[in-house]
Amino acid sequence: MSHHRAIAVVFALHGAVAGSLATRIPWLQDHLDLGPGTLGLALVCPPIGALIGMPMASRLAYRFGGRAATRVLLALWCGGMVLPVLAPAPAWLFAAFLLYGGTSGMCDVVMNSHAVVLERRLGRSIMSGLHGMWSVGSLAAGGVGALAAHAGIDARIHLGVVSLVLLAVGAAAGRGLMPDDSPADAPAPRRFALPGRAVLAIGLVGFCATFAEGASSNWAAVYLTQVTMAGPGLAAAGYTVFMLCMASTRLVGDHVIRRLGPVAVVRVGGFMAVLGGVLVVAARTPVLGIAGFALIGLGVAVVVPLVFAAAGNAGATPGEGVAGVATITYMSGLMAPAVTGWVAGGLSYPAAFAMITGVVLLLGLLAPALRPAPKPLVRTPG
Numbered sequence: 001m002s003h004h005r006a007i008a009v010v011f012a013l014h015g016a017v018a019g020s021l022a023t024r025i026p027w028l029q030d031h032l033d034l035g036p037g038t039l040g041l042a043l044v045c046p047p048i049g050a051l052i053g054m055p056m057a058s059r060l061a062y063r064f065g066g067r068a069a070t071r072v073l074l075a076l077w078c079g080g081m082v083l084p085v086l087a088p089a090p091a092w093l094f095a096a097f098l099l100y101g102g103t104s105g106m107c108d109v110v111m112n113s114h115a116v117v118l119e120r121r122l123g124r125s126i127m128s129g130l131h132g133m134w135s136v137g138s139l140a141a142g143g144v145g146a147l148a149a150h151a152g153i154d155a156r157i158h159l160g161v162v163s164l165v166l167l168a169v170g171a172a173a174g175r176g177l178m179p180d181d182s183p184a185d186a187p188a189p190r191r192f193a194l195p196g197r198a199v200l201a202i203g204l205v206g207f208c209a210t211f212a213e214g215a216s217s218n219w220a221a222v223y224l225t226q227v228t229m230a231g232p233g234l235a236a237a238g239y240t241v242f243m244l245c246m247a248s249t250r251l252v253g254d255h256v257i258r259r260l261g262p263v264a265v266v267r268v269g270g271f272m273a274v275l276g277g278v279l280v281v282a283a284r285t286p287v288l289g290i291a292g293f294a295l296i297g298l299g300v301a302v303v304v305p306l307v308f309a310a311a312g313n314a315g316a317t318p319g320e321g322v323a324g325v326a327t328i329t330y331m332s333g334l335m336a337p338a339v340t341g342w343v344a345g346g347l348s349y350p351a352a353f354a355m356i357t358g359v360v361l362l363l364g365l366l367a368p369a370l371r372p373a374p375k376p377l378v379r380t381p382g
Contacts (some may be wrong), residue, residue: 003118006176010074011130013170015137017081018104020162022138024155028085029088030095031155038090045097047334048105049104050181052098054327057109066114068165071174073107080104085155085231102177105330112322116312118178118329125254132250133341139247152353198314199321202307203328204362205266212273212296212360214336216242219297219344219352220293223280227349230286239291245297262306262370273299277357281350300360304329310370346364 029039042043043363061069080103112127118128148158203300224230230238257265276295283289307329335352343352 003176004122005177006050006132006173007111007115007118007178008130009169009173010070010177011115012133012137013074013078013166013173013297014104015134016141016162016166017077017138018147019138019141020159021081021084021100022144023149024085027149027155030085031085032093034090034093039331042090042093044334045094046101046104047330048281048328049098049101049103050108051334052105053102053328054105054109054323054330057106058113058318058323060106061110065180066110066117067174067177067180068326069110070107070114070177071170073110074102076103076166076172076216077107078163080169082156083162085159086112105326109323111225111328112308112326113312115316116309116318119309120313121178125257125309127309128250128253128257128302130276131302131305131308132247132253132327135243135250139243196336199311199324200328201366202311202314202321203325205369206304206307206325206329207332208302208359208362208366209307210332211336212277212300212302212356213246214333215340215352215356216293218295219335219340219349223349224286224289224354228283228286228289230289234286234290234292237285238251238293241290242293242297245294246301249298249301250305251333253305257302257306262310262372263367266303266306266367266370267364269299269301269303270360270367271299272296273355273360273363275299277353277360280353281357296360300363306370308374311376313372 025039025043028034034042057069060073064072065264080100083100084093087096089091091129115127115130144162148155152357217239220242221235224235224238225232253265260268273296276297277290279292279295280289281292283292308322309326311325312318314321340352340356341357
C-alpha cells in the first residue's frame, strides 16, 4: 500500500467512527432515558475533549514520531467509539464523551500533520481528497448504522463489531504510513501549542467555512421543514445533498487547486457559498432551498483542507500549525449550531442564514492568508 493510499484509509476510518456513533445517538438517549437537555450537555463533551487534547497532539507526535502517534491514536479512536454506549449512567456518559472527543481531536491533528508532510514530499495537493475520504467514510458508516438501527440491533453489538473491523483495517493501513524523517536535532514543539499570528489569520478562514458547514449540516433539515414546509423526506434530502456535495467536491478538489491555486479556489468557493446562502434566505419552496444548501456545500468544501495544509506549512512545525487551526475550526463548529439557533429563535430562520451568508462573504477577503510564503532566493557564488 502506497503512503498516499494508507493515509487516505486513515482519514476514511476517522470519518467512519464519527458516522457510526452519530447514527446510534437515539438508541443512547432511549437506553439511558435522557432528556433533551441532558443529551445536549453530553453532546457538548466531545468537542470540549477535542479542544483540550488538540494543542498537546504535536508534542505527542514529536516524542513518539508522527507515524506511531497516528497509528496509536487511530486505534484509540476506533476503540473509543464503544465507550459512550457502554456508559451505565449520564455521569459516565459525560466522561466517555470527553475521552472520545479527546482521542478524536488528537488523532485529527496528527493525521493531518502527517498528510501535510506527505503533501510536501509529493509536491502536489492531496489534502482535499483526503478530507473527501473522511466524508466518504462517514457517509458509508452512517448508512451501515442506519440499517443496524432500522433492524433493531443493539448499539453495543453494532458498534463493538464495527470497532473490531475498523481496528483491523487501521492496523493494516498504519503499516503503510510514511516513515518519519525528522532530523534528530529538530526542536521540540511547545507542550501546549496555541496559534501564532500567521496561523491565526489562516484559522480565521477556516472559522468562516466551518461556521457555514456546521450551521448548514445541523439546521438544513429544520430550515426546510419550518420555512419551505418540506415533508420529512425532502427535509432529510436537503442534508444528504449538502453532505454529498461536500464529499464529491473534496474528492476532485485537488485537481482544481493545482490549476488555480488556493487563493483563487477559496474566492470562487466563497462566491458560490454566498450565492447559496442568498438562495436559502429567499427560498420558500423545498427545491430552491435544497439548491441553496448544495451551493453552500460546494463552496466551502475545500476550504478546511486548504486551511490545514497552509497552517501545517506556516507553523513552527506541521503539528503546531495544524493544532492551531484545528482548535479554531472545532471552536467554530461548536459555536455555529448554537448561534444559528439563537438568531433563529430571536429573529427568524432566514435571518439566521442571512448572518451565515455574511460570514462566508468574508472568505473572499480573507483568502490571501492562504497564499504560500515565497521561497527564499538561494544565491550562488560568482
